[in-house]
Amino acid sequence: xxxxxxxxxxxxxxxxxxxxxxxxxxxxxxxxxxxxxxxxxxxxxxxxxxxxxxxxxxxxxxxxxxxxxxxxxxxxxxxxxxxxxxxxxxxxxxxxxxxxxxxxxxxxxxxxxxxxxxxxxxxxxxxxxxxxxxxxxxxxxxxxxxxxxxxxxxxxxxxxxxxxxxxxxxxxxxxxxxxxxxxxxxxxxxxxxxxxxxxxxxxxxxxxxxxxxxxxxxxxxxxxxxxxxxxxxxxxxxxxxxxxxxxxxxxxxxxxxxxxxxxxxxxxxxxxxxxxxxxxxxxxxxxxxxxxxxxxxxxxxxxxxxxxxxxxxxxxxxxxxxxxxxxxxxxxxxxxxxxxxxxxxxxxxxxxxxxxxxxxxxxxxxxxxxxxxxxxxxxxxxxxxxxxxxxxxxxxxxxxxxxxxxxxxxxxxxxxxxxxxxxxxxxxxxxxxxxxxxxxxxxxxxxxxxxxxxxxxxxxxxxxxxxxxxxxxxxxxxxxxxxxxxxxxxxxxxxxxxxxxxxxxxxx
Numbered sequence: 001x002x003x004x005x006x007x008x009x010x011x012x013x014x015x016x017x018x019x020x021x022x023x024x025x026x027x028x029x030x031x032x033x034x035x036x037x038x039x040x041x042x043x044x045x046x047x048x049x050x051x052x053x054x055x056x057x058x059x060x061x062x063x064x065x066x067x068x069x070x071x072x073x074x075x076x077x078x079x080x081x082x083x084x085x086x087x088x089x090x091x092x093x094x095x096x097x098x099x100x101x102x103x104x105x106x107x108x109x110x111x112x113x114x115x116x117x118x119x120x121x122x123x124x125x126x127x128x129x130x131x132x133x134x135x136x137x138x139x140x141x142x143x144x145x146x147x148x149x150x151x152x153x154x155x156x157x158x159x160x161x162x163x164x165x166x167x168x169x170x171x172x173x174x175x176x177x178x179x180x181x182x183x184x185x186x187x188x189x190x191x192x193x194x195x196x197x198x199x200x201x202x203x204x205x206x207x208x209x210x211x212x213x214x215x216x217x218x219x220x221x222x223x224x225x226x227x228x229x230x231x232x233x234x235x236x237x238x239x240x241x242x243x244x245x246x247x248x249x250x251x252x253x254x255x256x257x258x259x260x261x262x263x264x265x266x267x268x269x270x271x272x273x274x275x276x277x278x279x280x281x282x283x284x285x286x287x288x289x290x291x292x293x294x295x296x297x298x299x300x301x302x303x304x305x306x307x308x309x310x311x312x313x314x315x316x317x318x319x320x321x322x323x324x325x326x327x328x329x330x331x332x333x334x335x336x337x338x339x340x341x342x343x344x345x346x347x348x349x350x351x352x353x354x355x356x357x358x359x360x361x362x363x364x365x366x367x368x369x370x371x372x373x374x375x376x377x378x379x380x381x382x383x384x385x386x387x388x389x390x391x392x393x394x395x396x397x398x399x400x401x402x403x404x405x406x407x408x409x410x411x412x413x414x415x416x417x418x419x420x421x422x423x424x425x426x427x428x429x430x431x432x433x434x435x436x437x438x439x440x441x442x443x444x445x446x447x448x449x450x451x452x453x454x455x456x457x458x459x460x461x462x463x464x465x466x467x468x469x470x471x472x473x474x475x476x477x478x479x480x481x482x483x484x485x486x487x488x489x490x491x492x493x494x495x496x497x498x499x500x501x502x503x504x505x506x507x508x
Contacts, residue, residue, distance in 0.1 A: 125187055125202055125209040132202065136186070141256075142228070143186075144220030145212035147263075150182040151256055152228040155431075160229075160246060161237035164494045167376075167428035168253070168281070170483040171435050172300070173450040173476060177242045178250040180278075182221040184214070184263035189287045191318040192306065194351055194380045195257075205320050207264060214268040225249065249276075250453075255283035255302070261291045267465070270298055274460055279453050283347065286331035287321055293334050296465035299456055300343040303335055303370075307355045308362025316354045332370040343451070343471040344372040350404060351380045352397045360407065364414035367422070373440065373471055374449070375422070377411070379404045379432035401432050408434045425449050426479055428489035430496065441475060447484060450476035 124146035126133050133143055141149045155166035155176040165176035187202040187209070188195075229246045232238055252273050254260040261284040263269065273280050274297065283302040284292060295301070307313035310325040321327055335344045346367060350356050367375060379399040399407075408424060415422045421439035425447040428434075441448050455474040463469060483489045490496055496504045 122208070122210050125185075142221075142224035144224060145216055146210050147186055147212060148182070148184045148217045148221060149186050149256060149258075150180065150221040150224040150228075152225065153179065153181045153253075155179075156181075156229075156246070157232065157235075159494075160232055160239065160242050161235070162239050162242070162494050163237075163497055164430055164490055167378075167431050167433040167435075167489070168251075169491060170428040170489040171374075171376075171426050171449050171479075173453075174251045174279070174281075175245070177246040178248065179253055180221065180225045180249045180251070181253045181256045182225070183254060183256040183258045183260050184217050184266065184269050185260055186258040187262060188257070188259045188285065189262070189320045190259075190285050191320070192285075193316055193318065193354065194349060203320060207262060211264055214265045214272060218269060218272045222249065249278055251279045251281070253281050253283075255281065259285055259288065261288050261295065266291070267294070267296045270296065271465060274457065274465075277453075277457050279451070279456065284331075285317070286328045287319060287324060289327055289330040289334055292331055297460055297467070298342060299451065299453070300345060301335070301338065302345045302347050302376075303331055303372075305346045305348050305363070305366055306351075308359040308366060312355050312359065316351060329369075332366060335370045335372060339371055339373060340470050341468075343374070344370070345374045345376055346370065346372045348375065348377045349380050350377060350399050350407060352399050352403070354397065356399065356403075356407060360410045360414055363411055364418060367411075367415060368418055368420060371420075371438075373438050374425075375411075375436040377404060377408050377434050377436065381432075399432070401429055404432055404434060408436065412436055423447075424485045426483045426489060427485055427487070428483070430488075430490055434485070440472060443475075443478075447479040448475050448477065449479045452476040 126136070126143055126146055128143075136143060136149065139151075141151045143149050153166070153176065155164075156179060159165045159169075159176035165174070168174040168179070169176060187204050187207075189203065189205050191203060226247065226249075229243075232246075233243060260266060260282055266282075270280055270282070279299040281300045281302065282295075282298045283304060286292075286303045286305070292303075306316050313319070313325065313328065317324070335346075338344055348355075348363065379401065380397065412422065412424050415436070422436050423439065423442065424434065425437035425441070426435040426449055435449060437447060437449055452474045453476075459467060459469045459474060481487060482492055498504055
């Protein structure tokens with residue numbers, strides 16, 4: 001919460017005051033408050049996470065707060081041990097509390113409606129002088145304003161050098177060197193075991209920070225992206241024509257880190273992208289159903305489906321919301337309603353030992369519930385950090401492509417058994433990703449998974465972001481043969497290389 005070299009004393013004072021307020025409120029009302037408006041009911045998870053250094057929550061062992069009013073302690077709270085003793089003295093029969101789950105308390109977000117207190121200034125999510133800002137900047141992020149970020153993707157660098165684009169080009173026709181990867185919210189309400197944030201970005205269940213205007217974020221992320229592209233000038237292998245093309249952003253992937261839909265002005269931000277004819281792929285984590293329901297036009301809408309059942313989702317996503325499973329299911333229902341307005345996608349990230357074994361049937365249940373236009377299945381990419389290791393993740397959890405293929409074929413068979421019109425449409429073996437598509441995108445026996453971006457913008461201009469159109473109305477041309485199932489999915493215009501930059505010869 002604070003920088004030990006600058007504002008540690010001030011932050012510690014705020015935290016201590018918050019602890020005192022929580023204890024007073026718990027002793028008076030018998031509860032921890034109602035949360036802060038912004039994301040529905042801000043019930044936080046009672047699951048105790050394995051990682052430690054990046055936790056923004058304090059876990060207090062014991063049952064929920066007592067209903068009896070306890071005597072107020074006379075001395076000040078000096079440390080966490082004192083806090084533990086006070087909580088214990090406020091709990092009847094505290095000796096019998098062994099089996100209960102810890103309570104996750106965020107002392108900065110709970111409701112203090114019963115407490116008379118001067119209003120506190122709203123803080124920035126990632127202040128410039130904070131350790132979080134420093135850590136994210138070292139990882140290659142450009143921080144825009146106080147809560148947004150942009151980072152150049154490795155596939156952008158690869159495409160500039162003619163070494164292949166990501167799966168989005170194979171499936172949807174998006175050239176990686178013209179794609180900007182950004183987020184208007186670095187904060188998230190999950191702490192997924194496979195996250196690339198290295199345990200550095202903020203977490204929370206409600207928006208409790210300063211809100212930057214969308215115009216500032218839009219201009220800032222574009223400027224940050226173009227600066228990073230210019231740094232590629234003169235890099236050996238960069239193709240001149242692709243470098244020139246890269247100076248015109250054509251697509252925005254809102255999937256960098258954090259939770260983009262968390263940003264209060266996400267619809268305005270999307271509108272700015274579309275006004276400059278930049279297409280949008282928005283990825284959310286199925287924990288903010290109210291914001292998902294209010295979402296307006298987006299080129300393609302993703303929901304991360306990281307597990308097929310409640311317990312597995314708890315372990316792999318490590319959500320902060322206590323009602324995470326109910327939120328997750330409600331988001332699937334919202335996607336089902338939106339499937340005739342948006343191109344909807346279920347994104348499955350396979351992590352061996354977490355969400356693969358014996359879960360095909362459960363995933364089929366979820367697909368049947370949400371009926372998405374597409375289902376992307378991808379093997380996890382291990383980021384190799386201590387945070388990942390602390391979450392129980394290692395290279396042993398990364399599936400081979402053959403294992404991903406086996407899972408996809410099993411899932412496809414289950415969907416067919418249920419009479420659902422889906423089929424395996426395309427693949428990108430280079431990034432260990434396979435696409436299952438709805439029969440809505442099969443015309444005369446040929447898959448049409450690509451997008452007619454020109455038509456998408458025309459529909460927006462004709463009908464507005466709330467207009468009545470279907471995904472089929474901007475369905476693009478036939479998926480190229482090299483991208484279809486069984487053909488690998490690598491663009492024949494490019495050259496595939498190994499980790500040392502040596503060309504990999506194609507095998508027949």
